Amino acid sequence: xxxxxxxxxxxxxxxxxxxxSLATASRAINGSETRTVGEELRRRVIDSxxxxxxxxxxxxxxxxxxxxxxxxxxxxxxxDPYFAEIADGIATAATEHKLFLTLAxxxxxxEALGDMVTALDSMRVRAIILVGARWKDPxxxxxxxxxIEQYVRRGGRVVALGMDFPGVDCVHIDNEAGxxxxxxxxxxxxxxxxxxxxGPERHSTAAARAxxxxxxxxxxxxxxxxxxxxxxxxxxxGGTIGMRLAIEAGLDYDVVVATSxxxxxxxxxxxxxxxxxxxxxxxxxxxxxxSTLIDVRPSLSTVHVPTRQLARLGLDLALxxxxxxxxxxxxxxxxxxxxxxxxxxxx
Amino acid sequence: xxxxxxxxxxxxxxxxxxxxSLATASRAINGSETRTVGEELRRRVIDSxxxxxxxxxxxxxxxxxxxxxxxxxxxxxxxDPYFAEIADGIATAATEHKLFLTLAxxxxxxEALGDMVTALDSMRVRAIILVGARWKDPxxxxxxxxxIEQYVRRGGRVVALGMDFPGVDCVHIDNEAGxxxxxxxxxxxxxxxxxxxxGPERHSTAAARAxxxxxxxxxxxxxxxxxxxxxxxxxxxGGTIGMRLAIEAGLDYDVVVATSxxxxxxxxxxxxxxxxxxxxxxxxxxxxxxSTLIDVRPSLSTVHVPTRQLARLGLDLALxxxxxxxxxxxxxxxxxxxxxxxxxxxx
DNA sequence: TTGTACGCGTTATCAT
DNA sequence: ATGATAACGCGTACAA
Numbered sequence: 001x002x003x004x005x006x007x008x009x010x011x012x013x014x015x016x017x018x019x020x021s022l023a024t025a026s027r028a029i030n031g032s033e034t035r036t037v038g039e040e041l042r043r044r045v046i047d048s049x050x051x052x053x054x055x056x057x058x059x060x061x062x063x064x065x066x067x068x069x070x071x072x073x074x075x076x077x078x079x080d081p082y083f084a085e086i087a088d089g090i091a092t093a094a095t096e097h098k099l100f101l102t103l104a105x106x107x108x109x110x111e112a113l114g115d116m117v118t119a120l121d122s123m124r125v126r127a128i129i130l131v132g133a134r135w136k137d138p139x140x141x142x143x144x145x146x147x148i149e150q151y152v153r154r155g156g157r158v159v160a161l162g163m164d165f166p167g168v169d170c171v172h173i174d175n176e177a178g179x180x181x182x183x184x185x186x187x188x189x190x191x192x193x194x195x196x197x198x199g200p201e202r203h204s205t206a207a208a209r210a211x212x213x214x215x216x217x218x219x220x221x222x223x224x225x226x227x228x229x230x231x232x233x234x235x236x237x238g239g240t241i242g243m244r245l246a247i248e249a250g251l252d253y254d255v256v257v258a259t260s261x262x263x264x265x266x267x268x269x270x271x272x273x274x275x276x277x278x279x280x281x282x283x284x285x286x287x288x289x290x291s292t293l294i295d296v297r298p299s300l301s302t303v304h305v306p307t308r309q310l311a312r313l314g315l316d317l318a319l320x321x322x323x324x325x326x327x328x329x330x331x332x333x334x335x336x337x338x339x340x341x342x343x344x345x346x347x
Numbered sequence: 348x349x350x351x352x353x354x355x356x357x358x359x360x361x362x363x364x365x366x367x368s369l370a371t372a373s374r375a376i377n378g379s380e381t382r383t384v385g386e387e388l389r390r391r392v393i394d395s396x397x398x399x400x401x402x403x404x405x406x407x408x409x410x411x412x413x414x415x416x417x418x419x420x421x422x423x424x425x426x427d428p429y430f431a432e433i434a435d436g437i438a439t440a441a442t443e444h445k446l447f448l449t450l451a452x453x454x455x456x457x458e459a460l461g462d463m464v465t466a467l468d469s470m471r472v473r474a475i476i477l478v479g480a481r482w483k484d485p486x487x488x489x490x491x492x493x494x495i496e497q498y499v500r501r502g503g504r505v506v507a508l509g510m511d512f513p514g515v516d517c518v519h520i521d522n523e524a525g526x527x528x529x530x531x532x533x534x535x536x537x538x539x540x541x542x543x544x545x546g547p548e549r550h551s552t553a554a555a556r557a558x559x560x561x562x563x564x565x566x567x568x569x570x571x572x573x574x575x576x577x578x579x580x581x582x583x584x585g586g587t588i589g590m591r592l593a594i595e596a597g598l599d600y601d602v603v604v605a606t607s608x609x610x611x612x613x614x615x616x617x618x619x620x621x622x623x624x625x626x627x628x629x630x631x632x633x634x635x636x637x638s639t640l641i642d643v644r645p646s647l648s649t650v651h652v653p654t655r656q657l658a659r660l661g662l663d664l665a666l667x668x669x670x671x672x673x674x675x676x677x678x679x680x681x682x683x684x685x686x687x688x689x690x691x692x693x694x
Numbered sequence: 695t696t697g698t699a700c701g702c703g704t705t706a707t708c709a710t
Numbered sequence: 711a712t713g714a715t716a717a718c719g720c721g722t723a724c725a726a
Contacts, residue, residue, distance in 0.1 A: 008471075008501040010719055021697045026721060034722085038695060053497045058470040059409040060719035063702045068406065070449065070470075078435035079638060081428065088425035091452040100466065102417065102449040105438040119447065123405040123417075124355075150400045154355040265642045272644075291426060292639045295612045297619075357703055368713045373705065381706090385711060407703035410718045 009052040018048035025049075029056065062124060070100040071318060072120030072128040076108050080262060081290040082307065086131050086161060089311025097319070099126070110135055114143030117151060117158075127157040127318035133234070134163035136202040157323040161314045162305075163204060169317045169327035171310055175205060175287075178303040178333025179212030182285060185335045186255060187220050190344030191283060195253035196224055197242040197263050199234040206234050209259040209287055209303075228253060232263075239266025247274050254344060255283035261290045261302055268296070283341035287333075298339035305333050356399040365395040372396075376403065409471060417447040418665060419467030419475040423455050427609060428637040429654065433478050433508060436658025444666070446473070457482055461490030464498060464505075474504040474665035480581070481510035483549040504670040508661045509652075510551060516664045516674035518657055522552060522634075525650040525680025526559030529632060532682045533602060534567050537691030538630060542600035543571055544589040544610050546581040553581050556606040556634055556650075575600060579610075586613025594621050601691060602630035608637045608649055615643070630688035634680075646685035653678055 015025035020041055027037045028045035037045075048054075062068045073090055075083040087103065094101045102125060104116040113130070120128050128151065135141070148158050148168065158168040186194065196213065199206025214224050230245055232238035239258055243266070246253070256271075256278075258264035264286030271278050278284050279298055286293070289304035309331055321327035362372035367388055374384045375392035384392075395401075409415045420437055422430040434450065441448045449470060453459040460477070467475050475498065482488070495505050495515065505515040533541065543560065546553025561571050577592055579585035586605055590613065593600070603618075603625075605611035611633030618625050625631045626645055633640070636651040656678055668674035 008719095012719080022720080023698080023722075024696060027696090030721085032722080036695075041696085053500065055465060055468045055497065055501075057410075057719055059406045059415065060702090061721080062406040063404075063410060063704095064719075064721040066702070066721095078425065078431050078438065081426075081431070081639065084425045084428070084431040087450075088452060091425065091450065092454055095452065095454070100449055100451065100470070102447055103438065104447070105435060105442070107439055107442070118402060121402045123447070150402065153400065154402075269642065292428065292642075295616065295639075296642050297644050355703095359703080369704085370706085370714080371712060374712090377705085379705085383711075388712085404703050407718090408705075410720095411703075411705035413705090413718070 008057070009054045011054070011056070014045060014049045014052055014054050017052055018044040020045060030061075068124050068126060069098065070102055070123070070125050071315070072123070072125040073101055073103045074106065074113065074116045074120070074128065074130050074132075075103070076106050076110075076132045078105060081292045082261070082288050082305075083131065085291060085307040086311050089308050090129060090315055093312050093315045097315070110140050111143070113141075114145075114147040117144065117147040121147065121151040121154070121156060125156075127159065129159050129161060129314050129318055130163070130165070131161040131314070132163060133203055133205040134160075134165060136204055136207070152323070157318055157321065159314050159318040159321065161310055165325075167325045169321040169323060169325055170329075171313045171317060172328060172330040173205075173305055173310070174330050174332050175208035176212030176215075178305075178335065179209045179287070180216040182257070182287075182303050182335040183213050183216035183220065185337055186257075186283070186285070186341060187217070187222065189337065189341055191255045191341070192222050193253045194222075194224060194228065194255050194257045195246050195251060195282075196229045197239060197256060197258040197267060198229050198231050199238065199259045199263065201231055203234050206259045213257060227251065234260060234263065236262040236266035236269075239263030239268075240270040241266075243267035243270035244274070247271075247276060253282060255285065255341060257285050259287050261286035261288040261293060261300070264300060264302070265296065268300075279340050279342050283344070285341055289336060301335070301337045301339075301341040303333045304336050306331055355404070356401045358401070358403070361392060361396045361399055361401050364399060365391045367392060377408075415471050415473060416445065417449055417470070417472050418662070419463075419470070419472040420448055420450045421453065421460065421463045421467070421475065421477050421479075422450070423453050423457075423479045425452060428639045429608070429635050429652075430478065432638060432654040433658050436655045437476060437662055440659050440662045444662070457487050458490070460488075461492075461494040464491060464494040468494065468498040468501070468503065472503075474506065476506050476508060476661050476665055477510070477512070478508040478661070479510060480550055480552040481507075481512060483551055483554070499670070504665055504668065506661050506665040506668065508657055512672075514672045516668040516670060516672055517676075518660045518664060519675060519677040520552075520652055520657070521677050521679050522555035523559030523562075525652075525682065526556045526634070527563040529604070529634075529650050529682040530560050530563035530567065532684055533604075533630070533632070533688060534564070534569065536630075536684065536688055538602040538688070539569050540600045541569075541571060541575065541602050541604045542593050542598060542629075543576045544586060544603060544605040544614060545576050545578050546585065546606045546610065548578055550581050553606045560604060574598065581607060581610065583609040583613035583616075586610030586615075587617045588613075590614040590617035591621070594618075594623060600629060602632065602688060604632050606634050608633035608635040608640060608647070611647060611649070612643065615647075626687045626689050630691070632688055636683060645687045648682070648684045648686075648688040650680045651683050652680050
């Protein structure tokens with residue numbers, strides 16, 4: 001029975017095979033809202049479709065309906081477990097909603113964001129979820145803004161995860177509060193002289209975490225001197241470099257506070273390479289609580305960010321939010337102290 | 348100038364605005380192969396498109412052209428760094444080819460694979476890349492086979508990464524050879540009595556690795572007794588459980604050989620929890636060499652699988668391969684011994 | 695309940 | 711080089 005047809009059977013083929021009209025076939029297969037179809041014909045159509053190996057053409061459906069069932073997601077780097085977790089969360093949530101997901105990676109090139117949005121716009125995705133960090137650099141975002149504006153003008157919805165974006169609904173992570181709470185917790189364990197791996201100043205997420213932490217430390221009577229604030233990249237390598245700089249400079253500190261987990265891991269790596277014992281010599285904290293931390297020794301103190309919830313809220317917002325920025329919600333980030341920051345007794 | 352139009356401007360709008368025909372507008376914007384358009388009109392059209400905020404409708408293009416520019420990718424779990432790396436590799440490779448990527452996750456439910464393929468089929472993606480493991484269970488794959496068959500019948504192309512699949516082009520990982528080489532390397536370092544965390548018997552990847560390892564060990568004069576072969580899940584938890592079973596049974600072994608990195612990590616976790624020192628008491632190896640291993644101590648011996656290359660070859664095959672299974676290629680898996688398997692002196 | 699016919703936005707074939 | 715116009719596959723208002 002191996003049919004060697006080169007092109008796909010269409011709904012017309014199915015209709016003809018079942019001896020019904022195109023409309024009936026359509027209704028039988030995709031079930032119209034308003035119309036219903038007789039059980040007899042319904043079976044005939046389904047059977048025909050089955051035996052012809054019919055698969056509806058989603059593109060044609062999109063045209064006729066004026067809407068697709070896919071949502072667009074833009075991440076910077078799937079290799080980063082933080083992004084991977086969020087992407088996975090969105091993917092599973094999407095599956096539950098019977099939605100599909102077209103995913104684009106920028107490869108950490110923020111300039112590419114605008115183009116990705118435009119491309120997803122062309123595909124007429126139902127919504128676009130931007131996940132990642134925003135840079136405090138208008139130039140980098142100029143193209144992005146107009147892309148978003150055009151998309152929204154057609155009725156598209158945009159949601160930003162983990163970054164603020166004026167005019168679009170955001171799922172905001174309370175980085176300041178989380179970092180602030182971390183400062184308190186560390187002071188509570190006896191830490192006084194943090195080395196802050198702050199990340200790039202213009203990286204808004206890193207900046208928020210650094211600011212929240214520094215502010216609370218100052219309030220608690222332990223202001224962080226500029227020397228103890230290093231602004232390397234917001235990556236693992238950035239953590240490595242920051243740590244090396246601190247070691248070479250011979251700085252004095254009792255805990256290394258990184259603004260992201262991967263930075264902390266980079267710092268940990270460099271520390272052990274340089275003979276700095278963690279946590280014996282100094283403590284170490286990250287931010288994010290990515291799941292791969294579970295296999296790192298010593299277990300890393302960090303600030304937990306609920307990526308699962310982030311993803312779920314993001315999709316909800318993308319589907320049902322107002323879409324004008326008024327639907328923004330905030331998720332909490334909560335410190336989790338582990339073995340990398342044991343209580344410090346001495347001054 | 349804020350236009351508040353609800354629906355997207357179409358190519359007709361652009362054509363009218365520029366005072367040209369639809370055909371000319373189309374050619375000016377997307378550049379036909381056969382026809383060319385005068386510089387004068389070309390500019391007018393581009394300008395009109397710009398000022399109207401026109402974005403081509405990819406669905407309509409797909410209809411008219413009879414082909415999309417997107418490829419489908421199915422992975423089981425983005426949370427697993429192995430899948431994440433491959434997905435990221437495919438995504439960046441796709442971007443280079445100006446292709447888009449719609450990604451589906453099965454959530455480790457292999458039964459769902461067939462449905463995912465059917466869905467991607469409906470979207471008329473150019474090619475489908477299946478990444479992951481195949482189970483030696485015909486029932487699990489029955490639906491998948493017919494889905495693939497239908498898709499291929501329409502001219503679709505399917506590529507399988509890291510799993511064999513009859514009739515489709517595969518990028519095969521030489522698990523047997525890699526595991527075999529690992530056995531040699533371990534024996535070379537003085538290991539004699541491995542505990543094999545073999546994974547599920549019906550999981551083809553796990554089985555291939557276990558078989559390759561066991562066979563070579565036997566050849567080298569150190570056959571693995573059935574007691575030292577544990578078949579827990581092919582997951583981190585599986586590694587944890589397998590390790591616990593071995594410890595509770597009081598088995599004697601000098602190295603734990605896991606069939607995947609995440610299993611090894613689970614085993615490492617359980618070992619440290621139970622007071623078994625790695626690598627002092629026993630050695631440990633994984634399989635895959637996922638990038639997150641870099642932050643694990645002791646550094647984990649494993650078998651390197653070139654995920655980047657895997658992804659790239661996969662996309663190439665998906666685009667240019669014969670599509671009938673004759674384009675299959677194999678990538679090597681090479682042992683990398685690190686600190687978790689130091690040379691053993693004693694017997 | 696079923697069928698007819700038009701429209702969705704674009705490309706491609708044919709004239710001009 | 712440019713312009714009509716017929717597909718592409720489907721949903722749906724309208725008619726029966």
